[in-house]
Amino acid sequence: MGIKRPYTVTKPLEVVEADLAEPGSDEILVKILAAGVCHSDLSVINGDRPRSLPVALGHEAVGEVVKTGQGSSDLKVGQRVSMVFVPSCGHCGCCAEGRPALCEPGLEHNTNGSLLSGAKRISINGEIINHHLGISCFSDYAVCHRRSLVPIEDDLSPTVQAVFGCAVLTGCGAILNTAKLHAGERVAIIGLGGVGLSALLGARAGGARQIIAIDANPAKEALARELGADNFVNAGDPDAAEQVKMLSAEGVHLAAEFAGVMPALELAIEVTRRGGRTVTAALPNPSDRLSVAAARLVTEERTLMGSYVGSCVPSRDIPNFIALHKKGLLPVERMISHTLELTEINTAVERLAEGNTVRQIVCFG
Numbered sequence: 001m002g003i004k005r006p007y008t009v010t011k012p013l014e015v016v017e018a019d020l021a022e023p024g025s026d027e028i029l030v031k032i033l034a035a036g037v038c039h040s041d042l043s044v045i046n047g048d049r050p051r052s053l054p055v056a057l058g059h060e061a062v063g064e065v066v067k068t069g070q071g072s073s074d075l076k077v078g079q080r081v082s083m084v085f086v087p088s089c090g091h092c093g094c095c096a097e098g099r100p101a102l103c104e105p106g107l108e109h110n111t112n113g114s115l116l117s118g119a120k121r122i123s124i125n126g127e128i129i130n131h132h133l134g135i136s137c138f139s140d141y142a143v144c145h146r147r148s149l150v151p152i153e154d155d156l157s158p159t160v161q162a163v164f165g166c167a168v169l170t171g172c173g174a175i176l177n178t179a180k181l182h183a184g185e186r187v188a189i190i191g192l193g194g195v196g197l198s199a200l201l202g203a204r205a206g207g208a209r210q211i212i213a214i215d216a217n218p219a220k221e222a223l224a225r226e227l228g229a230d231n232f233v234n235a236g237d238p239d240a241a242e243q244v245k246m247l248s249a250e251g252v253h254l255a256a257e258f259a260g261v262m263p264a265l266e267l268a269i270e271v272t273r274r275g276g277r278t279v280t281a282a283l284p285n286p287s288d289r290l291s292v293a294a295a296r297l298v299t300e301e302r303t304l305m306g307s308y309v310g311s312c313v314p315s316r317d318i319p320n321f322i323a324l325h326k327k328g329l330l331p332v333e334r335m336i337s338h339t340l341e342l343t344e345i346n347t348a349v350e351r352l353a354e355g356n357t358v359r360q361i362v363c364f365g
Contacts (some may be wrong), residue, residue, distance in 0.1 A: 007111060007350040012045045013057065013138070015342055018129060021121040023069035024083040026146045027223045030081060035137040036060035037360040038166050038322040039193060039325040040085075040283060041297035044078060044132070045349060048260070048285045050115050053288045056122055057306015058138035058362075059085040060166035062158045073146060080154040082331040084314045086134035086345065087147040104274035106147075109314050115146035138345060140364060150318045154311035159361050160333045161322070163194065167359060168321050168332055171258065173200025176206050177317070179254050183207030186252040188244055190235065190268050191259030194222040195281060197227055199256050204228035205329040212244055212252065214267070215259075217355050227334060235259075244271040252278060260284045274300040281307040330353065335359045 004011045023029045040278035041057045041341070060107040065079040071160035075081065088100030095103050106116060113130025114120050121143040122129040122136065135147045152161065171194070175181050187208045189200045202213050204227070212231045221232040233243045245251050251273030257265045260282035269292065272278045295300055310317070324330045338360040339346055351357040 001045060001050065001053060003045070005046070005206050005350065005353060007346045007353065011346045012204050013349065015345065016054070016124060018139075019123045020141055020143055021123070023067060023121070024052065024117055024119055024227050027069040027072045027076060027117060027121070027143055028065055028073065028081075028149060029067040029148055030060055030063035030142050030144055030149070030264040031066050031085070032063045032137050032139060032142060032364050033103055034062055034162040034310055034364065035345070035362045036162045036167060037163075037352060037362065039195070039352060041132075042164070042352050043260075043283060046180030046353070049283055051132065052130050054127070055113060055132050056136035056139060057132045059083075059131050059135045060162060061135060061137035062152070062161040062165065063142070070125060072095045073321040075146065075149065075327070077153060080152050081149040081159065081179070081263060082152050082163075082314075082318050083135050083137060084148055084150060084169070084285045084309075084318075085135055086110065086309050087145050089116065089147065098313065099311070100313055101148070101311060103297070106134075107168040108230045115280070116147050127140045139360060142310055143300055150314050152319060152322060156322070157315065158337065159363060161323075162361055163198070163332050164318050164321055167194035167323075167335070168330065169312045169314060169317060170281050170307070170310045171195040172330070173203040173312040173317060174256055174279050174307035175199050175254070177347065178305055178307035179256065179277050179279040181208060181254060182208040186210040186212070186248045188212045188214060188248070188252045188255040189229070189269065190214040190255065190270050191282065192217075192224055193258060193357070194335055196258035197224070197358060198225055198332065200224065200229060200256060201332065205324055210248060211274060212247055214240065214244070219356070223358065227331070233308055235264065244325065253277065256281070259348060262288050262290065262293045272302065274302070277303040277305065279305045281306050281310065295299055336361055339363050
């Protein structure tokens with residue numbers, strides 16, 4: 001963690017043979033079919049989201065059930081599953097309120113590098129390896145808790161299905177669940193990675209009147225427009241906020257930020273009109289602080305909200321979002337910029353750090 005770039009040279013991730021213990025009660029052995037490379041993996045490597053080391057990374061994937069643990073399970077061998085990076089216990093206060101993304105035991109065990117059961121099933125020569133968010137899917141196989149898995153149909157390519165476990169849940173969910181987009185609203189999307197472009201697709205599917213895509217990389221403009229953006233603004237322009245206000249009749253109803261840096265969140269707040277909503281689903285460095293003129297929250301009736309896992313109920317929303325994809329409303333396959341093998345993982349992480357990719361998918365045989 002914190003190793004210098006380029007990662008193609010320093011190689012923070014090492015591909016090794018590891019021992020995987022048998023699944024325990026309420027645990028499932030899963031064969032990984034495809035895994036997405038997400039900014040949250042990079043955030044562990046660069047130190048923005050510190051985790052206890054050593055850790056087996058990866059948290060966005062689709063797989064197939066190989067074996068169930070002790071006792072009965074509703075999942076059967078051969079069942080296709082989407083893997084969710086926050087396991088939900090189903091009975092804590094947040095789960096009882098229908099907010100599984102905020103599951104308290106799920107957070108505790110994710111922080112500890114363990115499964116929801118408290119177990120750690122990965123080791124190398126007797127040394128225990130931490131799980132990443134209960135998934136650790138940059139691997140041929142993973143042992144996960146049942147509450148980290150959502151059964152899905154096997155009628156789509158795993159390469160496409162992989163993105164529903166994080167990018168689509170987080171991006172679409174932030175727009176449709178957290179911010180509750182109303183048809184006809186003007187929307188700004190700041191940060192056009194896999195999550196941001198998923199949010200853009202969610203805004204289009206939800207009936208946004210206008211979508212303004214914003215990123216510091218002008219090479220992202222063509223894809224953003226292809227996916228439904230009406231306008232593009234370079235976040236690096238000194239007058240970016242004024243450009244957005246001019247395009248949107250004095251500001252957008254909803255600004256959504258996915259870049260994970262303070263200037264992006266400040267820009268999102270600035271381009272939100274009076275009475276509007278600003279939502280962020282990005283994870284900046286924990287030391288970052290935001291300064292807001294508190295009086296504006298009152299006099300302009302502004303709303304500033306955070307969104308984790310898109311405020312989703314994964315067992316409900318993953319099948320729903322896949323259904324929208326099948327109807328052509330969420331063409332997420334167009335976000336996939338690279339497919340690769342596990343041996344290329346450090347190249348994938350460096351591409352992500354450069355900001356020159358959208359969603360890269362590791363494909364397993």
